[in-house]
Amino acid sequence: MLDIRRMRVLREVARRGSMSAAADALNYTPSAVSQQVATLEREIGVALVERGPRSIMLTDAGRALADHAEIILARLEIAETEVREIAGLRGGRLRLATFRTAGETIMARAITAFHTQHPEVELRLVEGEPEDYLPLIKSGEIDLGLDFEYDHLPRLRVESSEEQLLMEDEIGIALPARHRLAEQEAIELDELAGEAWIGSTPRSSAHGFTERLCAGAGFEAQVKFETDDYHVAEALVATGVGIAFLPRMAVATAHPDIVVRPVAPTPPMRRIFAVFRAGGLRSPTTSAMVTLLQEISAEAAGAADWSAGAAPA
Amino acid sequence: MARGRPLDLRRIELLEHIERGGTISAAADTLNFTCSGLSQQLRLLEGELGTALVERSPREATLTDAGRVLMHHAAYIRERLELAEREVREIAQLRGGQLRIATFRSVGETLVADAVAYFCAHWPGVRLALRAGEPEDYLPLLRAGEVDVALTFAYDGVDSPVLDQRLALAHLCDDEMVVVLPAGHRLARYERLPLEALRHDRWIVSTPRCSVQAFTARACRAAGYEPRVVLATDDYRIAQALVACGGGVTFLPRLATRALHAGCAVRPLEGDGLFRHIYAAHRVGGERSPALARMLEVLREIGRDDAPAADYPGGIHA
Numbered sequence A: 001m002l003d004i005r006r007m008r009v010l011r012e013v014a015r016r017g018s019m020s021a022a023a024d025a026l027n028y029t030p031s032a033v034s035q036q037v038a039t040l041e042r043e044i045g046v047a048l049v050e051r052g053p054r055s056i057m058l059t060d061a062g063r064a065l066a067d068h069a070e071i072i073l074a075r076l077e078i079a080e081t082e083v084r085e086i087a088g089l090r091g092g093r094l095r096l097a098t099f100r101t102a103g104e105t106i107m108a109r110a111i112t113a114f115h116t117q118h119p120e121v122e123l124r125l126v127e128g129e130p131e132d133y134l135p136l137i138k139s140g141e142i143d144l145g146l147d148f149e150y151d152h153l154p155r156l157r158v159e160s161s162e163e164q165l166l167m168e169d170e171i172g173i174a175l176p177a178r179h180r181l182a183e184q185e186a187i188e189l190d191e192l193a194g195e196a197w198i199g200s201t202p203r204s205s206a207h208g209f210t211e212r213l214c215a216g217a218g219f220e221a222q223v224k225f226e227t228d229d230y231h232v233a234e235a236l237v238a239t240g241v242g243i244a245f246l247p248r249m250a251v252a253t254a255h256p257d258i259v260v261r262p263v264a265p266t267p268p269m270r271r272i273f274a275v276f277r278a279g280g281l282r283s284p285t286t287s288a289m290v291t292l293l294q295e296i297s298a299e300a301a302g303a304a305d306w307s308a309g310a311a312p313a
Numbered sequence B: 001m002a003r004g005r006p007l008d009l010r011r012i013e014l015l016e017h018i019e020r021g022g023t024i025s026a027a028a029d030t031l032n033f034t035c036s037g038l039s040q041q042l043r044l045l046e047g048e049l050g051t052a053l054v055e056r057s058p059r060e061a062t063l064t065d066a067g068r069v070l071m072h073h074a075a076y077i078r079e080r081l082e083l084a085e086r087e088v089r090e091i092a093q094l095r096g097g098q099l100r101i102a103t104f105r106s107v108g109e110t111l112v113a114d115a116v117a118y119f120c121a122h123w124p125g126v127r128l129a130l131r132a133g134e135p136e137d138y139l140p141l142l143r144a145g146e147v148d149v150a151l152t153f154a155y156d157g158v159d160s161p162v163l164d165q166r167l168a169l170a171h172l173c174d175d176e177m178v179v180v181l182p183a184g185h186r187l188a189r190y191e192r193l194p195l196e197a198l199r200h201d202r203w204i205v206s207t208p209r210c211s212v213q214a215f216t217a218r219a220c221r222a223a224g225y226e227p228r229v230v231l232a233t234d235d236y237r238i239a240q241a242l243v244a245c246g247g248g249v250t251f252l253p254r255l256a257t258r259a260l261h262a263g264c265a266v267r268p269l270e271g272d273g274l275f276r277h278i279y280a281a282h283r284v285g286g287e288r289s290p291a292l293a294r295m296l297e298v299l300r301e302i303g304r305d306d307a308p309a310a311d312y313p314g315g316i317h318a
Helices: A004-016 A019-026 A030-044 A060-087 A100-104 A106-117 A209-216 A230-239 A284-303 B009-021 B024-031 B035-049 B065-092 B111-122 B135-144 B211-222 B236-244 B290-306
Strands: A049-051 A056-058 A093-098 A122-127 A144-150 A161-176 A196-199 A222-226 A244-247 A258-264 A269-277 B054-056 B061-063 B098-103 B127-132 B149-155 B167-182 B202-205 B228-232 B249-253 B264-268 B275-283
Touching: A004 A019, A004 A030, A004 A056, A004 A060, A004 B065, A019 A030, A030 A060, A030 B065, A056 A060, A060 A284, A060 B035, A060 B065, A093 A100, A093 A106, A093 A284, A100 A106, A100 A122, A106 A122, A106 A284, A144 A161, A144 A284, A161 A230, A161 A284, A196 A209, A196 A230, A196 A244, A209 A244, A230 A244, A230 A258, A269 A284, B009 B024, B009 B035, B009 B061, B009 B065, B024 B035, B035 B054, B061 B065, B065 B290, B098 B111, B098 B135, B098 B290, B111 B127, B111 B290, B135 B149, B135 B167, B135 B275, B149 B167, B149 B211, B149 B290, B167 B236, B167 B290, B202 B211, B202 B236, B211 B228, B211 B249, B236 B249, B236 B264, B275 B290
Parallel strands: A093 A122, A093 A144, A196 A222, B098 B127, B098 B149, B202 B228, B202 B249
Antiparallel strands: A049 A056, A144 A269, A161 A244, A161 A258, A161 A269, B054 B061, B149 B275, B167 B249, B167 B264, B167 B275
16 A cells, blocks of 8 residues: 555655755655655656656656545545544534424524534535435435424435434414314314315425325315425415414414414324434534534423414523 | 645554454454554544544444544545556556657658557557657757657757757667659769769758758758759658659658658768767656656667668669
């Protein structure tokens, strides 16, 4: 195996065009540089530099090796930087991904708190659907992503990841404010047979939740509209074209012309998880963020009520 | 400023063995280390980075996040190192790499073409790049490292070989200067020509930029007359065509007459002859590159074979 430190010497000779300039840059003596290059030449069995009277020029082999040395040394520096980032929060980076309702609530608050505590860590956030961004955990493009799991629905598992349950988020029913059942404290599902529904698109892992739940209550849901955007769903509910299941987390930011009522007798739930790289909690940034998310989620779960527009305390 | 010393890859690679072995002692076994030796190497690396890379317990050793990140990068780096080594060894064994040649035209069509053909047949892995021009154009490229070997020449009595302490010259051959006559010229029946006999002929020469003009003037003056120049061209094929249609006579180096116009005859001068000396120039130290060293050998060999193989196209006693 070629010696990386000697390759670094060659790289400096290539960059600076002379043994003595390379020696200055490396804090070596010129003869030490010359010797290192000669050793590398012996190891690999071919001349790497043309030793001319006034200047040093690389041979074809020397140029090829110096090009590789650039790439290899850059990679080694990246490795070192990444390790130092993991070792301390200073200068670290945390790449987050969230779905919409959590992004507007627990994630927004967690980011604010994290930034206050660790202003030197660079935060990045993408919003999307878990099935799109969770696979990026494995490839290392994101460090932490939020996921949800609805009652009765299967959940996609992501390879090489770990997770932490953050909270249980109760699912209520969103009705237009003038709906016949809007005044009721809680609603039993069989009271909703015959309603038009707004459900999730097949892309979402919440797809089928409306159908399953209504089937469990003994009727077939008439899903007239499909959207994965809660705000669109709420607007459709407000105009009276249909009703929809809505997680309690979304209520705080809900449309003013709708009401959300809990389901009786057994409220359906979704669970919210933080998902991260296996072993990710050993990274101080990831672990600090997971802790914050747990604290904030616990507060949110405890404090929220069903009044639309009421921000959790 | 260059950054500090790079990390020691061999130490980083210990991580992979620990990950695979699951314990320090298993890793130490496969590495032929003692447990304490391995632990010490690890501690040095951890100290350098200021963070734990391995979580050790009596029953297992697992990599920390930092350790795993480092291990993944090390795998990439090792692949790249192997690739580098392979590539350089191929260059060493003349199975890879490239050689950049610059030549002037008459030699490019003959000696260099033969050398390139021979080289390609024997070492097809080496990429050859050929540039044609005039030495004054490409010698600066040789000095600058953009060309590896450059063909150059010196005409008897006109110029001396390029002198530059950074350049070395390998003598390849002495290319005899011959007179190109129309095939039906009154003197074509002579095997060798006395230059005095051409005192009344019209001469075709090169432009002042090329040495043939000065060479012709010097040679004719030495023979006792001033040549009557009717035309200057640097294109020796055009010069031959002009000779063939009776436009005059011209001096050309023999290598420039290898592909001779059918209407021309070629005759050397009486006596010891006059020559254009051909050299391969390269940077001092450039011959340390195996491809260049081999190309110089091939050029010398072909140069040796080429010069004496002087038959006289155009026919003698035609």
